[in-house]
């Protein structure tokens with residue numbers, strides 16, 4: 001590939017850390033090492049070598065978007081830091097062609113003692129803008145960050161989410177040719193994330209190269225044409241993002257599942273819970289809570305399919321979990337294909353493991369690229385579950401028509417204890433990124449958009465007398 005077309009070239013890149021069991025060993029090595037050499041004694045190692053990254057090579061073309069994925073500690077941040085030039089490699093080479101901006105650790109480059117305003121000015125200059133350029137962009141940066149009211153407060157008073165918003169705003173507005181982002185997009189509420197995505201897409205459309213780390217393989221699939229998969233510092237695969245993400249699922253789902261634990265409720269615990277199924281609490285006003293007599297109806301839906309889907313990147317804290325999430329037609333039959341505009345029931349069956357005063361739940365409906373097409377939660381619907389009891393099962397039915405373009409879709413399910421909904425702060429009890437998949441059939445006529453909105457049409461001929 002000609003160097004004109006190349007944005008980043010990584011060749012045989014490795015990083016070795018020296019690990020000392022205790023601080024004295026570091027001192028011993030510093031003092032005794034040279035002494036032993038002077039005395040002609042054989043070398044003695046007081047540390048062990050730990051290879052955080054080993055012999056990684058790949059190219060990134062100009063204008064390309066490449067995602068770095070891998071489990072915790074696989075070397076993603078180490079790789080980005082070496083490409084950004086903030087960490088020295090042990091061996092190997094990195095070539096970077098173009099003006100780089102990196103958002104590595106949240107707020108790195110910020111000084112906590114200075115105000116937001118001062119930090120924007122300093123950080124902008126650190127990223128290569130002149131003071132005049134920063135001034136010209138200042139309003140836009142602050143507007144994007146949505147923290148205008150706090151801009152003259154010291155940064156140390158900001159939450160980490162606020163710091164991230166400001167850092168992302170500055171970095172994204174310096175017009176880098178190459179942007180390196182580490183995990184930052186996973187912080188912040190869904191609206192800010194959507195704004196970040198939209199800004200990134202705009203920059204990418206104008207030719208920016210993006211290299212980014214994410215645990216959210218949905219965004220890797222939707223944003224990146226290619227991806228790099230790391231495992232214990234080794235590069236397992238580089239290639240088209242769809243294929244690499246698939247490999248990531250198949251390689252790590254099993255391991256992750258064991259770490260996460262509790263995503264495979266034992267039959268007996270579910271049985272017990274079904275036996276004690278709750279009747280509608282007055283405060284809860286649930287859309288549907290089957291009475292005790294309906295328990296058998298619930299059990300006729302096998303949960304194996306859900307549990308298989310739910311293995312992917314599930315996060316649980318053990319307080320409450322989904323035991324099944326499924327789509328039903330008007331007759332209550334389980335469906336995996338939905339006709340255009342069909343009125344379906346998205347049923348979520350939740351099992352509480354602890355008493356919880358208020359429990360929220362919600363879903364995302366995503367297309368095959370991981371784009372969020374629809375979302376709602378019990379806050380929006382004003383239907384939280386109140387006074388949730390340990391061992392009880394709650395059934396939530398979302399009854400709605402679906403009118404999306406023909407294709408494949410996924411639905412994620414989340415249940416959480418709301419903390420401060422004005423800033424989207426929750427304690428996640430169970431987050432199932434892929435709770436179910438379904439196919440939407442084509443309607444009577446082709447749809448030239450993602451979905452049809454339910455509109456009441458009014459047509460008038462304004463020329464008639």
Ligand SMILES: Nc1ncnc2c1ncn2[C@@H]1O[C@H](COP(=O)(O)OP(=O)(O)OP(=O)(O)O)[C@@H](O)[C@H]1O
Nearest residue numbers: 017018050052070071072073074075076077078079
């Ligand atoms: N300064 C350091 N000294 C010793 N080991 C380190 C140092 N920095 C990172 N490591 C180790 O190197 C490995 C790779 O770390 P790195 O942060 O790159 O992983 P990661 O894939 O970004 O992880 P995560 O997804 O958790 O952010 C980890 O095992 C980490 O503990």
